[in-house]
Amino acid sequence: MIEVRNLTRRYGRTIAVDALSFDVRPGSVTGFLGPNGSGKSTTMRLILGLDRPDAGQARVGGHRYRELRWPLREVGALLDAKAHPGRTARNHLAALAAAGAIPPARVDEVLDLVGLTAAAGRRAGKFSLGMSQRLGMAAALLGDPAVLLLDEPVNGLDPEGVRWIRNLLKSLAAQGRTVFVSSHLISEMALTAERLVVIGRGRLLADTTVAELSAGSASLEDAFFRLTSEAVEYQGNEATS
Amino acid sequence: MTAQTRVPAGRYGLAQAARMEWIKLRSLRSTWWTLLATAAGTVAIGVAVGLNTRDGSGDVTNNALAGVVPGLLLTGVLGVLTMTGEYSSGTIRATLAAVPRRPLVLAAKAVVFGAVTLIAGEVAAFVAFFAVQATLRPGVAAPALDQPGVLRAVAVTGAGSCLIGLIGLGLGAIIRHSAAAIGVLVGGVYVVAQFVGIMAHAVATYMPILIVANSLSTTRPVTCGTDAASCPDFLSAWTGLGVLALYAAVALAVGGWLLARRDA
Structure with missing residues (x-):
């Protein structure tokens, strides 16, 4: 809601x-x-x-976003929030997972879900727009919000x-x-x-x-x-x- | 949607934010290249200055640490980029969506980046010291860590490198644009400091770069005896370290305050 x-x-x-x-x-x-x-x-x-x-x-x-206890587990967002071009897709997601105390296994799960498993070790700067969008979807779904x-x-x-x-x-x-x-x-x-x-x-x-x-x-x-x-x-x- | 993970008790805090920042810092190759280049430059310059030392009665330890000052520039720039890289790539929005209590983001960055650069700074300072100790010209007495002020000079210089890095991090949070923040860092810490050093002696002792060069990395405070008109008395090592820490704290506090208030 x-x-x-x-x-x-x-x-x-x-x-x-x-x-x-x-x-x-x-x-x-x-x-x-x-x-x-x-x-x-x-x-x-x-x-x-x-x-x-x-x-x-x-x-x-029922809460303002800043008051959420585990934001990534409650709300998933896809914005124009690109990953750092020098960081791999997997590391980008691993960093976010750490912030939400989300098990690392979940990173591979969402990579698979968005079809980026083969590109997980590639740096985000090399991604096409479509791949960046998929990575953004993976980040949104990471916390199963x-x-x-x-x-x-x-x-x-x-x-x-x-x-x-x-x-x-x-x-x-x-x-x-x-x-x-x-x-x-x-x-x-x-x-x-x-x-x-x-x-x-x-x-x-x-x-x-x-x-x-x-x-x-x-x-x-x-x-x-x-x-x-x-x-x-x-x-x-x-x-x- | 398998792994419907249970929401843990409590709330995210500094521990989670710091883990995120550690993964972010270590997953960029530029972090490691920059730290390696800083350490290599610090040691190489120290050895070169050591080899050119013919008079062992001077402060040989200070000569051995001569490479720290140019090396600081890279650590400071890395600090700037740790923050501004998030703005130029747009990652800042993902970061702040993950950790909406924003001062926590900067605190986590400061803890992680501070720890990494403290270790790197200490390693570089001690390696430079031992390398110079081993490569001095015959006849120049090598300093030893158990001599008065030597261990302090080496250790405090390594810490100074971390504090300049944190000043860079704070500037990055305040200014947000890489080029502008690096300009302010280099201009403020290096160029202005050199200028002030020549023009206004009373203030010169408080310039970050002169603190590192003349207060931290010396076994005895640089003084000019009776010729005080052309050369100021520099701060003691611990006072110098305290002043640098104060600069870093102010830069980070202002950066954190602005981060919490501005749109991302």
């Missing part, structure tokens, strides 16, 4: 996250959608205590990897875990998520199910564009010939 209440964060004059409130419940995959610059990553960092809110708060399993926060997990993954993530997230949710996944790929969210939290310019636009949001529109994508049309920060134009 993730509870976000009135969460607000400004950077200078711009409001990145504006009085955001929503809950993410266990047992289903909740997609976190919004245009570029809408505040998805900031919200995730605020939930994890990496950035400080100007107002409001976020709780995970009940809550997962994943920021754009399918970025850089090949089609096999995208499908693997989709099935993994569904099975994690089916085990009763809370799975909160940000993405800007609406079609992917339509396949993976049951529930959706949609934000634009830091404000909550919808907190609903995929089925409800798509109802009345030709596709989830159309519904998303209708919802966010007022809140798009960066918009391209059609090419003129």
